[in-house]
Amino acid sequence: MDYKYKIEQLRRQDLLRTVRDRGCPAGRVINIDGRDLLNFSSNDYLGLASSPALIGAAKQALMDYGHGAGASRLLSGGTTVHALLEEKTAAFKGAEKAIMFNSGYAANTGAIPALTDDNSAIFSDALNHASIVDGCRLSAAKRYIYRHNDLDHLESLMKNSPCAHKLVITESVFSMDGDVADIYNLNLLCNKYNAALYIDDAHATGVIGQGRGALAHFNVTPNDNIIQMGTYSKALGSIGGFVAGSEAVIDYLFNTARSLIYSTALPAAAAAASLAAIEYVEAHSELPAELPAELPAELPAELPDLIVKLHKTIDNCRRMLRSKGFTVTLDNTPIIPIVFDSTAETLHISGRLLEMGVYAPAIRPPTVKQPRIRISISAFHEDEDIEHLVNALSEAIR
Ligand SMILES: Cc1ncc(COP(=O)(O)O)c(C=O)c1O
Incomplete structure (x- = not known):
C-alpha cells in the first residue's frame, strides 16, 4: 500500500x-x-485528573506495589487494589459484581464479543462509539443498527428478529452529541422482548445521576438483565474501563473476555487513583433527588x-x-x-x-x-x- x-x-x-x-x-x-x-477539549469533567486526591492515591500505590503490573490480571498482574476497585465499582453502580479492563475501549471490545455468540442478535444505536462498533464487529452475533434514539425502529427490529438471545447496546450520554438515551423506556422495551440492555456509561459516570450514571438518573433499579459498562478515564480522571452486572455475567467475562485475558493489567497506581475518584463522587452523592x-x-x-x-x-x-x-x-x-x-x-x-x-x-x-x-x-x-x-x-x- x-x-x-x-x-x-x-x-x-x-x-x-x-x-x-x-x-x-x-x-x-x-x-x-x-x-x-x-x-475545552477534555473529558475530565470534574477536574479530578490532576487533583491532589488522585495523585496522592496513585503515589502511595506506586510506593506499595511498584509501577508495571508484570502480567495479565489472571496471572499475577492484579493486586488487592484492583480487587478493591472492582468491589467499589460494583457498589457504586448498584451491581452484584464488576470487572475492570485496561481502558473503556478494551472493555467494549472484550465484553461485547464475549457476551454474545452466533445465536445472539445485537441491536446497536447508530451513533454508538467506535469501541462499541468494534466490539460488535468482533462478535459472532447477528447485528442490527437502529436509528439514533429511535425506540420505534428498535422495537420493529427486535420484533422481527428470530434470535432468542437479544442484546441492546446504547451509550447513555452520547460522546459526540451530548444527548441522553431514553434509558427508562429502553429498559421497558428490553423487558418486553426479554433482551439484555448494555449501557455504555462512559460520559454519564461522574456526571449525571449524582455521579452514579444513567440508571440513577432515570431511577431504574439495576437487575440481572442490565449490564453497565463505563470508564475511569473521563469524569473520574483516571484510566481503565469496567463492566458491572450480575455475578454470572462478570464471572463469565473473567473467563472469556480476550482483552482482559491477553493483556497486561493496569498498574495498581491507576486502580488506586480510580478508587479515590469513586470515593470522592460517592462521598458527595447521598442526595435526595436528581439535580x-x-x-x-x-x-x-x-x-x-x-x-x-x-x-x-x-x-x-x-x-x-x-x-x-x-x-x-x-x-x-x-x-x-x-x-x-x-x-x-x-x-x-x-x-x-x-x-x-x-x-x-x-x-x-x-x-x-x-x-x-x-x-x-x-x-x-x-x-x-x-x-x-x-x-x-x-x-x-x-
Ligand atoms: C462512549 C465511549 N465509550 C468508550 C470509550 C473508550 O473509553 P477509554 O477512553 O477509557 O478507552 C469512549 C472514549 O472516547 C467513549 O466515548
Whole structure:
C-alpha cells in the first residue's frame, strides 16, 4: 500500500490528523507548542485528573506495589487494589459484581464479543462509539443498527428478529452529541422482548445521576438483565474501563473476555487513583433527588460541590451560546457540539479559536458524519472562561 499517497489524500480532504501533545498537567489551561490555551477539549469533567486526591492515591500505590503490573490480571498482574476497585465499582453502580479492563475501549471490545455468540442478535444505536462498533464487529452475533434514539425502529427490529438471545447496546450520554438515551423506556422495551440492555456509561459516570450514571438518573433499579459498562478515564480522571452486572455475567467475562485475558493489567497506581475518584463522587452523592434542570442560585449544602459546579457551568455555557444564536440542545450534559457544513469550515473555526487562546479541536469524519467543534465543559472552568469561549466562537464565525 502507498501510505504516502494515502496521507496526501487525507490532507486534500482536510482529514489529516495531527497530534498535539501538552507540556503540563491536564486542566483548565494547557500548554501546547509553548502557548497557554483555555482547554475545552477534555473529558475530565470534574477536574479530578490532576487533583491532589488522585495523585496522592496513585503515589502511595506506586510506593506499595511498584509501577508495571508484570502480567495479565489472571496471572499475577492484579493486586488487592484492583480487587478493591472492582468491589467499589460494583457498589457504586448498584451491581452484584464488576470487572475492570485496561481502558473503556478494551472493555467494549472484550465484553461485547464475549457476551454474545452466533445465536445472539445485537441491536446497536447508530451513533454508538467506535469501541462499541468494534466490539460488535468482533462478535459472532447477528447485528442490527437502529436509528439514533429511535425506540420505534428498535422495537420493529427486535420484533422481527428470530434470535432468542437479544442484546441492546446504547451509550447513555452520547460522546459526540451530548444527548441522553431514553434509558427508562429502553429498559421497558428490553423487558418486553426479554433482551439484555448494555449501557455504555462512559460520559454519564461522574456526571449525571449524582455521579452514579444513567440508571440513577432515570431511577431504574439495576437487575440481572442490565449490564453497565463505563470508564475511569473521563469524569473520574483516571484510566481503565469496567463492566458491572450480575455475578454470572462478570464471572463469565473473567473467563472469556480476550482483552482482559491477553493483556497486561493496569498498574495498581491507576486502580488506586480510580478508587479515590469513586470515593470522592460517592462521598458527595447521598442526595435526595436528581439535580433540577435549572439550578437555584443558592445551592443546598449537601449537593456535591464539583458535580454542582459542573452543572452550573454547563447550564451557563448552553444559555450563553443560545443567547448568541447558536443551536444548542436542552441536554444537561458537558458535551456541546457546534455543527458546521464542511470540514474546511470547522478547521477554520477551530484555528481561529486557537488564535484567541481557546483549544477546541475540530471533530471530523470518520469520527462523526457532520463535522463539529465539540465543546467539553469541566468543573474547572470559571464563568469568565465560558464568556471568553462564547465571545471567541461568535467572533470566529463572523
Ligand atoms: C462512549 C465511549 N465509550 C468508550 C470509550 C473508550 O473509553 P477509554 O477512553 O477509557 O478507552 C469512549 C472514549 O472516547 C467513549 O466515548
